[in-house]
Amino acid sequence: MKILVVNCGSSSLKYQLIDMDTQDVLASGLAERIGMTGIGQLTHKPTGKEKVYSEQPFPDHQVAIELVLKRLVDPVCGVITSMEEIDAVGHRVLHGGMKCTESAIINDYVLAAIEECVPLGPLHNPANLIGIRACEAILPGVPQVAVFDTAFHQTMPDYAYLYPIPYEYFEKHQLRKYGFHGTSHRYVTMRAQEMLGTDKFKLVTCHLGNGASCAAVLDGKVMDTSMGLTPLDGLCMGTRSGTVDPAVVKFLCDKEGYTVDEVDTILNKKSGILGVSGVSNDFRDVEKAMNEGNDRARLALDIFYYRVRMTIGQYAAALGGLDAILFTAGVGENSAYARTRILEGLEFLGIEIDETENAKRGEELFINTPDSKVKVMVVPTNEELMIALDTKELVEKL
Ligand code: ADP
Numbered sequence: 001m002k003i004l005v006v007n008c009g010s011s012s013l014k015y016q017l018i019d020m021d022t023q024d025v026l027a028s029g030l031a032e033r034i035g036m037t038g039i040g041q042l043t044h045k046p047t048g049k050e051k052v053y054s055e056q057p058f059p060d061h062q063v064a065i066e067l068v069l070k071r072l073v074d075p076v077c078g079v080i081t082s083m084e085e086i087d088a089v090g091h092r093v094l095h096g097g098m099k100c101t102e103s104a105i106i107n108d109y110v111l112a113a114i115e116e117c118v119p120l121g122p123l124h125n126p127a128n129l130i131g132i133r134a135c136e137a138i139l140p141g142v143p144q145v146a147v148f149d150t151a152f153h154q155t156m157p158d159y160a161y162l163y164p165i166p167y168e169y170f171e172k173h174q175l176r177k178y179g180f181h182g183t184s185h186r187y188v189t190m191r192a193q194e195m196l197g198t199d200k201f202k203l204v205t206c207h208l209g210n211g212a213s214c215a216a217v218l219d220g221k222v223m224d225t226s227m228g229l230t231p232l233d234g235l236c237m238g239t240r241s242g243t244v245d246p247a248v249v250k251f252l253c254d255k256e257g258y259t260v261d262e263v264d265t266i267l268n269k270k271s272g273i274l275g276v277s278g279v280s281n282d283f284r285d286v287e288k289a290m291n292e293g294n295d296r297a298r299l300a301l302d303i304f305y306y307r308v309r310m311t312i313g314q315y316a317a318a319l320g321g322l323d324a325i326l327f328t329a330g331v332g333e334n335s336a337y338a339r340t341r342i343l344e345g346l347e348f349l350g351i352e353i354d355e356t357e358n359a360k361r362g363e364e365l366f367i368n369t370p371d372s373k374v375k376v377m378v379v380p381t382n383e384e385l386m387i388a389l390d391t392k393e394l395v396e397k398l
Helices: 061-073 108-116 125-138 151-155 168-173 182-196 247-256 260-269 272-277 283-291 295-319 329-334 336-343 383-396
Strands: 002-008 013-019 024-032 040-046 052-056 086-093 144-148 202-208 212-218 221-225 324-328 375-378
Touching: 002 061, 002 125, 002 383, 013 061, 013 383, 024 061, 040 061, 052 061, 061 125, 086 125, 086 383, 108 125, 125 144, 144 182, 144 383, 151 182, 151 221, 182 202, 182 212, 182 221, 182 324, 182 375, 182 383, 202 295, 202 329, 212 295, 221 295, 247 260, 272 283, 272 295, 283 295, 295 336, 324 329, 329 336, 336 375
Parallel strands: 002 086, 086 144, 202 324, 324 375
Antiparallel strands: 002 013, 013 024, 024 040, 040 052, 202 212, 212 221
């Protein structure tokens, strides 16, 4: 079975074609500048062959997907002989709200639910819908599956997801904590289950990339997570502030004359390690600047490590103990320094790191010493494979 995994942003489209018999990625790629004036770009990477770069206007997502399919069946850079080899399409969808608690075959009910969640995911859900409709038009009759970024977190208890504000806002607008990166947290939890050899565990998963979030997972179910109504909450991130006193918004409006929208942009796009360091939103650049003596780069990273460390402590309390901590995504997978700094001072929880193992990269591994009471794992995330696995499972039941 071959599955096309599609991740539509407002002006971009990422894809992977995966052979589910071997779980090999046959091709991947990215189309950019969709729906914008001027030229769009498509970078198509067939596995084991030269990558192909093309430019043409993409007035909408359908035109971009048409070109993607053309590349996939191309005699030179293609990886399949006909579009009929695509058995199903799996879509990443940002927000499933409270109705979509797991992945689902796309039908009218699911489409309406995604539409209903547009106010909760105003940038992503409309783009996800456009992608789904474009694939339906080009691949009629091919089953399509939606995999939601919020779904894995839907097991949180009410006292974890409800904000202590007047209850009517929850009733009227479903205003509550949802959490994001769910597909990644679920994939690494699945791998942790296999690596630990049990499905009974108290685990904290740390997805640390440009966007960052932690999840407290009990026996495979999320009990809490650090992002909230939107992906702005929680840890300090590349450009996002994470949790701040909500009064910061009014304070900045009063002092600087900003509108609420302007403060929202500042907190989402100009804060985090970029805002504090003044150097970059890229962790590698900020680590480099710190090593060259830039004190604000040092401070930005200290805030980041401190917040992840505190969140691990909070979640140990929420879970009533801790069996394992897992690191994933750009920083979590690649920065041994970040992992060491985050876990600094947590020896009292029974955490001991083996720095030789910690220095390794690019593979699933345990980085704790044999005596460490808490296991510490590094697992490369693979959201596309998770989407493809769900798609396969649901399509096989049709
Ligand atoms: P996203 O998918 O949220 O854009 P990623 O998971 O790809 O993010 O993570 C990107 C971040 O990971 C970047 O800020 C990058 O600097 C950081 N990163 C990648 N490799 C390293 C490394 N070796 N050391 C420190 N940070 C790294």
